[in-house]
Amino acid sequence: MNELSRTDREILNILQADFPLTTSPYRDVAKSLNLDEDEVIARIQAMKKSGLIRRIGGIMDARSLGFYSTLCACKVPEQRIDEVAGIINQQKGVTHNYIRDHEYNMWFTLTAPSQDEAMQILKSLQNDAGIEVISMPAKQVYKIKVSFEMSETDAL
Template sequence: MDDVDRKILNLLQQEFPLTVEPYKDLAQRVDRSEAEVLERIARLKEAGIIRRIGGIINARGLGWVTTLCAVSVPEDRIEEIAQRINAEPGVTHNYLRDHELNMWFTLIAPSYQEIETIIDKIENDIALPIHNFPAAQTYKIKVSFDMRRGMIYDNK
């Protein structure tokens, strides 16, 4: 990873150019050829640094509802319960965390009623109470990282 890569990552995280030839526009902004920019992005994808390039769909804009849930899972049931929770297509993130409530997952569904139905179903299957923490107010959703400010790659 060099300065050009970091510049590309910073720009691409902010906004993918909304044009017919977006990589050409990006290439102009970093003063490189389109072919080189495509090659660099391919490399960043292969390295797993870029997960994907696409749209961030606003669940609520589509009328969908999201929530964050937590369960206190006994150590010996972690795999089994993770499997059950992850089987729900509306569960997009699930993490084991260092807390008494040790399994935290996000759930997306077309309506709040469906969220409750899914939670009830999972509770019924795992026989453990699920804590449901729907958002009352969203102050920020922005996942972009400054690749140049960090010192992370400077010694490599």
């Protein structure tokens, strides 16, 4: 999906910044754009299928809920990246996992009910994957929201 229609861009803007918290959110999105609910759902499904949309869901501030969260980095041999990513991604508290061009080439975030539990998970990951993991908990959070305004002139 290289070219997005104006309608798809409008749908993306609503999904990111103004998702209706109602019993029929897609009907409400459709109504706000003078569309049929089935058309909105079909367009969203097409954007999911193309990979443009990976997930639709809420993002909770784990710290305000009493959870412990940390950014982690590890050194993974190039030939083991897929294997190690699979091991890390099996953990239910892992929310992001990225490859970086750095000595520590795999970075992920981990959220757990407590610091002790997070450290147990990291120790288990180190043992299961046979890698070194560095934990870097945030000292201060500066930004927790990202939204991409989809105007007509934006290139994808």
